[in-house]
Amino acid sequence: MLVLNKEQIAHAIELMACQIINSIDSQTDIAVVGIRKKGIYVGQRLAELLSKKLGRPIDCGSTDITLYRDDIHDPEKVLQIGTTDIRFDVNDRTIILVDDVLHTGRSCRAAMDCVIEFGRPAAIRLAALIDRGNREFPIQADYIGHHLEVRPNETVAVSLEECDGTDEVRVVASN
Amino acid sequence: MKKNTNELLIKNGRVIDPLNGIDKVADVLIKSGKIEKIGSISAAQADVPEGCIIDAAGMFVTPGLIDMHVHFREPGDEEEETIASGSAAAVAGGFTSVVCMPNTDPTIQDETSIEFVHRMGRQARKTHVYVMGALTKDRQGVELAEMGLMAKAGAVGFTDDGNGIQNAAVMAKCLKYASMFGLVVSQHCQDNSLAGGGVMNSGYNSTILGLPGISPLAEELMLWRDIQLVKSIKTRYHAQHLSTAGSMDIIRKAKEDGLPVTCEVSPHHLLLTDDTIEEYDTNYKMNPPLRTAADIAAIKQAIKDGCIDALATDHAPHLESEKELEFLYAPFGIVGLECALGLYIKALIKDGTIDWPRLIAMMTCNPAKIIGIDSFKGSLSVDKWGDVTIFDPNEKWTVDVNKFISKSKNCPYHGWELEGKVKYTIVGGEIRYRDCGTNAR
Amino acid sequence: MADKFKWTRKHLLGLRDFSRQEIEYVLDTADSFSEVNQRTIKKVPALRGKVIVNMFFEDSTRTRNSFSIAAGRLSADVVEFTKKASAISKGETLLDTARNLEAMGIDIVVIRHEAAGTAKLLSRSINASIINAGDGYNEHPTQALLDVYTIRKHRGSLDGLKIGIVGDIAHSRVARSNIYAMTKLGAEVTLIGPPTLMPPQVSKLPVKVSYDLDEVIEHLDVINMLRIQFERLASNPFPSKREYSRFFGLTDERMQRAKKDIIVIHPGPMNRGLEIESSVADGPNSLILQQVTNGIAVRMAVLFLVSTASK
Numbered sequence: 028m029l030v031l032n033k034e035q036i037a038h039a040i041e042l043m044a045c046q047i048i049n050s051i052d053s054q055t056d057i058a059v060v061g062i063r064k065k066g067i068y069v070g071q072r073l074a075e076l077l078s079k080k081l082g083r084p085i086d087c088g089s090t091d092i093t094l095y096r097d098d099i100h101d102p103e104k105v106l107q108i109g110t111t112d113i114r115f116d117v118n119d120r121t122i123i124l125v126d127d128v129l130h131t132g133r134s135c136r137a138a139m140d141c142v143i144e145f146g147r148p149a150a151i152r153l154a155a156l157i158d159r160g161n162r163e164f165p166i167q168a169d170y171i172g173h174h175l176e177v178r179p180n181e182t183v184a185v186s187l188e189e190c191d192g193t194d195e196v197r198v199v200a201s202n
Numbered sequence: 203m204k205k206n207t208n209e210l211l212i213k214n215g216r217v218i219d220p221l222n223g224i225d226k227v228a229d230v231l232i233k234s235g236k237i238e239k240i241g242s243i244s245a246a247q248a249d250v251p252e253g254c255i256i257d258a259a260g261m262f263v264t265p266g267l268i269d270m271h272v273h274f275r276e277p278g279d280e281e282e283e284t285i286a287s288g289s290a291a292a293v294a295g296g297f298t299s300v301v302c303m304p305n306t307d308p309t310i311q312d313e314t315s316i317e318f319v320h321r322m323g324r325q326a327r328k329t330h331v332y333v334m335g336a337l338t339k340d341r342q343g344v345e346l347a348e349m350g351l352m353a354k355a356g357a358v359g360f361t362d363d364g365n366g367i368q369n370a371a372v373m374a375k376c377l378k379y380a381s382m383f384g385l386v387v388s389q390h391c392q393d394n395s396l397a398g399g400g401v402m403n404s405g406y407n408s409t410i411l412g413l414p415g416i417s418p419l420a421e422e423l424m425l426w427r428d429i430q431l432v433k434s435i436k437t438r439y440h441a442q443h444l445s446t447a448g449s450m451d452i453i454r455k456a457k458e459d460g461l462p463v464t465c466e467v468s469p470h471h472l473l474l475t476d477d478t479i480e481e482y483d484t485n486y487k488m489n490p491p492l493r494t495a496a497d498i499a500a501i502k503q504a505i506k507d508g509c510i511d512a513l514a515t516d517h518a519p520h521l522e523s524e525k526e527l528e529f530l531y532a533p534f535g536i537v538g539l540e541c542a543l544g545l546y547i548k549a550l551i552k553d554g555t556i557d558w559p560r561l562i563a564m565m566t567c568n569p570a571k572i573i574g575i576d577s578f579k580g581s582l583s584v585d586k587w588g589d590v591t592i593f594d595p596n597e598k599w600t601v602d603v604n605k606f607i608s609k610s611k612n613c614p615y616h617g618w619e620l621e622g623k624v625k626y627t628i629v630g631g632e633i634r635y636r637d638c639g640t641n642a643r
Numbered sequence: 644m645a646d647k648f649k650w651t652r653k654h655l656l657g658l659r660d661f662s663r664q665e666i667e668y669v670l671d672t673a674d675s676f677s678e679v680n681q682r683t684i685k686k687v688p689a690l691r692g693k694v695i696v697n698m699f700f701e702d703s704t705r706t707r708n709s710f711s712i713a714a715g716r717l718s719a720d721v722v723e724f725t726k727k728a729s730a731i732s733k734g735e736t737l738l739d740t741a742r743n744l745e746a747m748g749i750d751i752v753v754i755r756h757e758a759a760g761t762a763k764l765l766s767r768s769i770n771a772s773i774i775n776a777g778d779g780y781n782e783h784p785t786q787a788l789l790d791v792y793t794i795r796k797h798r799g800s801l802d803g804l805k806i807g808i809v810g811d812i813a814h815s816r817v818a819r820s821n822i823y824a825m826t827k828l829g830a831e832v833t834l835i836g837p838p839t840l841m842p843p844q845v846s847k848l849p850v851k852v853s854y855d856l857d858e859v860i861e862h863l864d865v866i867n868m869l870r871i872q873f874e875r876l877a878s879n880p881f882p883s884k885r886e887y888s889r890f891f892g893l894t895d896e897r898m899q900r901a902k903k904d905i906i907v908i909h910p911g912p913m914n915r916g917l918e919i920e921s922s923v924a925d926g927p928n929s930l931i932l933q934q935v936t937n938g939i940a941v942r943m944a945v946l947f948l949v950s951t952a953s954k
Binding site: 344354378379382 | 837854855878879880881882886889890
């Protein structure tokens with residue numbers, strides 16, 4: 028079932044950008060780090076938007092959390108390791124982690140572990156395009172694009188133009 | 203006659219050039235040290251300087267003879283022979299090229315030694331001196347010698363002559379390694395476990411004389427073993443101075459199987475048996491030893507059948523003081539360069555075993571091919587080196603060791619009546635030997 | 644990056660039966676670990692709590708240290724085992740030693756041994772994952788993997804590359820593993836050396852053979868020099884060091900005749916002046932030090948991957 032179309036996704040990202048700007052001092056040093064695969068593209072769009080609004084370039088990187096996952100030794104999991112790409116200094120900056128869907132909170136936990144390997148940020152904030160609730164860890168997003176009520180047996184499928192050719196968010200029943 | 207230039211016109215001789223199938227009376231013209239023409243050539247046409255015409259009427263004119271197995275005892279035993287004295291003896295025997303064996307002291311087993319021999323040969327300015335390098339270090343049959351560097355320095359093959367490679371794995375390694383260089387691996391076939399401390403052929407005579415014998419199997423076993431290795435390793439292999447009937451069978455089979463195998467025999471193994479050792483005369487002591495009449499017959503038959511590729515003297519000089527010992531203790535070997543041709547004629551032509559072209563082939567184009575110099579020597583094709591031997595096939599002469607040019611005189615041929623005398627030995631168009639004996643012109 | 648490709652190998656015993664896809668998967672995984680090795684804090688918790696035993700029966704600096712460092716960066720615990728200081732010297736068999744260690748709870752054994760097939764023997768006998776760090780003349784898979792990784796990093800792909808492996812092929816496990824890895828990735832491999840250093844019937848492998856380095860060097864894109872090993876041989880298959888280096892040494896002079904961008908690799912340790920001249924080993928075409936650096940990433944990848952398949 029389609030829940031967000033292209034315009035609605037763009038609107039959600041815009042919303043997050045405004046939330047971020049409202050929450051910081053104009054001179055706060057921020058940087059964006061996208062999580063996993065789709066969070067990377069959301070992060071890139073967010074970073075671009077932020078630079079336009081703030082009138083200065085915003086550093087953007089990405090993290091692959093495979094090595095930090097707590098289910099790394101689960102025999103059922105098919106792991107594909109990607110590369111973490113954080114080329115800027117994280118020390119004393121506010122790092123905004125960006126994910127496409129915030130669900131259990133485990134990915135965010137892993138992403139934080141990865142970021143602090145690179146240094147000591149002044150603060151870490153979490154921005155999620157979709158918050159679908161049902162946390163397993165005490166993790167909350169600071170900036171949310173859209174809330175969704177989703178049953179446990181349903182999956183939130185995010186498609187982004189950069190990798191899937193189209194922008195849409197669907198809720199599908201998982202088997 | 204002559205001013206020594208490198209131009210010659212040789213007229214009226216019977217030209218025998220087996221590689222090119224020539225056997226006829228013709229003239230040979232050498233210009234700039236190279237064969238220019240064979241045919242009917244007048245002095246005017248030849249345009250050679252005054253005194254550079256040889257009248258070879260009644261004589262044979264052949265490509266320069268090649269002896270691929272000689273021992274010039276330099277470095278180390280210069281009192282026995284030097285490269286200079288050996289070269290002079292060689293041209294006296296009609297040889298324009300020889301191949302030295304590496305069992306000198308020190309052994310010829312690196313590029314410096316190869317270059318040394320070449321240099322001494324050049325300086326002597328007689329026969330052209332080639333050399334084989336050792337197969338293994340100090341000819342001990344254990345570690346490979348520097349075949350690559352020796353090949354680069356111009357060695358024409360490798361051998362541990364004097365010794366045979368006892369260990370099969372080492373021989374296999376030698377064949378494999380040598381295959382990189384395209385040079386022949388030459389073997390003195392002698393299994394030491396069977397040769398024991400023998401000093402003559404093992405047989406009736408050794409029993410009667412009370413001397414330890416060298417079994418024919420010592421030669422045949424190693425020869426057979428090597429042939430099996432060559433079947434899979436396919437490097438060019440040459441068996442030196444074969445002496446037994448059994449070896450003839452092995453060689454014959456190897457050639458039938460198309461293997462890259464060649465071999466040589468020495469004059470004494472065509473003419474002398476172990477009956478001659480009666481008086482314990484060490485001039486009859488050599489290695490491989492003199493065998494029996496049956497062996498001689500088998501070798502001659504093999505020559506007739508075309509199984510033997512080359513004739514080689516194994517010229518092995520020793521001082522009289524060295525040979526003048528008990529048969530048991532005297533060194534092996536006899537000289538032979540200066541009467542070789544006459545001996546081969548006696549052994550093979552006189553009784554009709556082979557004809558002249560065949561004999562000449564075994565002394566020219568065949569050895570040239572084995573040592574890889576056939577692109578410029580061993581025949582009288584146009585542009586080949588002007589190496590020519592002129593001899594009178596009918597001239598009778600008596601061997602007198604005291605007149606030998608070689609420093610050493612150790613051989614059993616003193617007083618022998620031979621037919622066939624070398625008149626001129628020409629290297630690169632230069633007369634390097636001229637017979638000044640009673641019948642000289 | 645392979646989609647949906649599931650890594651199933653619990654052991655890394657050799658590359659002879661590896662598919663191209665499996666090799667590329669290891670190399671892709673190594674890319675991630677290369678990135679980790681660029682950070683200030685070169686550590687990830689991926690193998691936290693796992694125990695890795697470095698079981699080296701032959702001397703080694705490079706490989707052993709490389710595995711130690713790789714294991715450490717994955718947060719694993721490393722147990723160092725040397726033959727001299729072990730019960731093996733008191734006559735305990737290999738399997739008894741391994742089973743004892745297993746009883747203490749180990750996850751991965753990295754084994755180097757002078758007898759071919761040892762890694763396979765262990766894999767049948769204990770439950771841990773086995774990584775072959777070199778067994779006799781058989782294979783040295785992680786060396787081959789880091790070699791092809793280094794070439795791939797530099798050139799993008801091995802397809803169509805002409806690679807020469809020079810030296811003692813007969814006694815080289817590195818040569819064998821490299822032949823498998825390189826040919827499976829699409830390279831054309833030529834073995835170069837004297838015939839006395841070629842194993843029997845080697846031309847049955849998908850390789851060319853040449854006894855003449857000077858003839859082939861101008862065609863090569865990559866030249867892989869092997870160490871000439873004196874310590875292993877009973878009797879020498881070539882006469883002297885100077886003859887070997889004259890005919891098969893990688894000299895400055897031969898490099899002049901090679902392609903300008905030829906890559907030079909060597910598994911180490913080098914005999915400077917024998918199989919390779921110092922100026923070449925330290926020169927612009929050499930990726931020898933990169934091999935060592937890449938070795939850590941590749942070994943991290945291998946340790947990580949076998950642990951994911953362990954059941």
